[in-house]
Amino acid sequence: MKIFYSANSPYSTKVRMAALYAGLAPEEIAVDTSADPAELLAANPLGKIPALQTDDGLGVYDSRAIMNYIDRQTRGSLYPRNAVKRTEVDILEATADGICDSLLSIVYERRMRPEEKVYQPWIDRQWQKVERALDHLEANMPRLGKKPNAGHFALAAMLRYIELRFAGKWQRGRPKLKRYLTRFEAVFPEFAQFKD
Ligand SMILES: N[C@@H](CCC(=O)N[C@@H](CS)C(=O)NCC(=O)O)C(=O)O
Incomplete structure (x- = not known):
């Protein structure tokens, strides 16, 4: 594979x-x-x-x-079997991935276009989506037990990426999200390999 x-x-x-x-x-x-x-x-x-x-x-x-x-x-190692919990995990993954979609859209707008053609209103609109979704996550932080699920991996990957491309621009007023990667690493120590 x-x-x-x-x-x-x-x-x-x-x-x-x-x-x-x-x-x-x-x-x-x-x-x-x-x-x-x-x-x-x-x-x-x-x-x-x-x-x-x-x-x-x-x-x-x-x-x-x-x-x-x-x-x-792997016989269900990433998603819960329980239907309600499964839907929650699916939504968390969709939210984290959707934030990445908007972040990438901003990155590509700046990277792919000649500077004079970069369309700032599009960038602003994508960043508004990011801000709204981050606030939603901050207000609805997923519980992190001993076993991470697909939603937790998606959230960790998104936070790593936003800090990589938009360092220091997303933490203010979001203390729970700011602490998340430290908490995540406690249940998934292998995250250390993916940090840099
Ligand atoms: N919805 C897709 C998004 C994949 C995606 O956009 N990947 C980016 C890199 S982060 C890519 O391959 N970009 C190159 C391209 O679009 O040509 C997924 O979840 O896998």
Whole structure:
């Protein structure tokens, strides 16, 4: 099994942490998506990461399909069975991933366009989504027991990414989110490997 990833991609960090936690040991292949490497396109025609290639040669994407695949392969190690709890985890994962979608949209707006074509109202709109969703998380912090679930991995990956790209710009008024990664590392010490 292979995972195509980049160290700075939050969705990649989520699935890599989850795979490690679940006891899978996929070969990890770092790729540059802008070069459209053939082996990535063979696993995911969209050319996005993360993409997982199974031992049978099946390409699994996107990150939530990969999380669900890992969960099925490991008898439910990432998502709760209980329907109500499962929905809560799905929503947490969607919120964290959705924040990443907006953050990436901002990063790409600045990175891909010539400077004079960068459209600030779009950036502002995406940042408003980020702020609203962060406030929602702060007010509804997920409980973190002994066993992390898919939502916890998604939240950790998002916080790592926002600090990487928007360092110091998201913590004010959000003490619980600010403390989260320290608490997460206590239940998933392997997070240390993903910090840099
Ligand atoms: N919804 C997708 C998003 C994946 C995604 O946008 N990945 C980014 C890197 S973080 C990417 O591959 N960007 C390169 C591109 O879009 O060509 C998922 O959850 O996997």
